[in-house]
Amino acid sequence: MRYRYFPGCTLKGQAKNMENTTLAAATALGIELVELEEWQCCGAVFPLYEDELISLLSPVRTLAAAEGEPLVSLCAACHHVLKRAQELMQRNEDARHKVTEFLEIDYKGEGRVLHFLEVLRDDLGFDKLAEMIKKPLEGRKAAAYYGCLLLRPSKVMQFDDPENPTIMEDFLQALGAEVVKSPYRTECCGAYLSVTEEGVAADTVARILDSARKAGAEMLITACPLCRYNLENCAAEDGKEPVKVYYFSELLAEAMGLQFDDLMAKAIERRRSSDVGSS
C-alpha cells in the first residue's frame, strides 16, 4: 500500500513524536508513506469565506503535488484544511480556475485525501491491525478524544458520525486496550483561544479531562497537536488523578512492540531511502 505523505509544520517540530511513531508503525505494517518533496504549509485554517482565495494557495499546491495518488496526513488540522480545500476545488469552479491559474498548475480535485486513521480502518482494516499487534495494551483504560477538525463538517470530512464516532474506539480496541467512552470526546478543546483567551480554554479543557476521569480513563488519545497542548497545559490539574494524553500513534507503536531506539532508527532510515528515491 503506497501513499503520498504530507507531514505539515508541527510534525517536524513540537509533534515530532507523532511522525516518528507513525512512520515506524507504518513500516512495520507494510504501509508505505512517501513524503511529498518540497512540501509547504497546509494553510493552517480553512477559509470560511470563499473569496479568501489566498489561503487556498498552499493547500491546493499540496493537493496537486500528490499527483492523484492517495494523500495521507497525521495532524488533524492539516487533514481538515486539505480535505476541505479539495471539496471546494471540486464544487466551486470559479475558485478552482483562479487558484490553479495563479499557481500555474492543473488540478481538478481528484485523488483520495486521507487521515492515517482512515488508512488503518479502510485500507488495512482494524481486524488485520489487531492480528499484527505484538504487545496488546491489556488493562490500560484508554479513551478517545476526537476534538473538532477530523469530524466536522461531517458532509465534507466524511470521517465518521460527527455525534457518535467510533473510529478511535475501534482503533484502541484493535490495540487491545480497555476502551472507555467519555461524553466530552467530540467537544472543542478551545483551539487557539489558549493563545488569546486563556480562561476560555481552561474551562473547555477542564470539562474534557473531568469527563474522561469520571468515565474511568487513565489516558486520552488525540490526533491533534493543538488539542494535546491544550489538554496538557491549560487546566489546573493539581491534586487530581492524572489523565495522560498521547498521540494515537504513540500507543500504536507501543502495541506493535517498537522500542524508541527502533523508532528513531527506522524513521531515519525511511527518510534516507526516500531522499535517495527522489534524487
Added chain:
Amino acid sequence: MSAAANKTRLVEEMKAQSGQDPSQCFQCAKCSAACPVTAAMDLLPHQVIRYLQMGMEEELLKSKTPWICASCFTCAARCPRDLDLARMMEGIRLSMLRCREGNKFGPADLTPEQLEKLPQQALVSGFRKYNK
C-alpha cells in the same frame, strides 16, 4: 457609506461568500446550547444570527462573540436548518479585519515561554485567523 448600505453589505456578502442566509434561522438556539465557549461571549450564537436578521451590524462589530468563536463547527453539526454559523462568524471577523481595525494579534503579543511551547500549528492558525 451610509449605515443602511453597510448593513446590507455584510449580509449580502455573507450570502455570496459563505452561502449562509441568516433569514433561514428560526431561532431554536440549538447553536447556543451546543457552543462550548458561550461563558466568554457577550452575545449568544443564536443572538448573533438574530442581530444579522435585524441588520444590526454596528452592534455585531462591537461584540466580543465572533472573536471567541473557535470554529469548532459544533453549531453547524446540530443546526436543524443546516446553517453554518461558523461561516457567519468568519464573515463578521473578516468585515472587521478587511475594513476597520486591521490586525488583531501578532507575535509581539506572546511571551517567550508561549513561543517555545506552543505547537507551530497554533501560531500559524492564530496569526491567520486574527490578521490580514
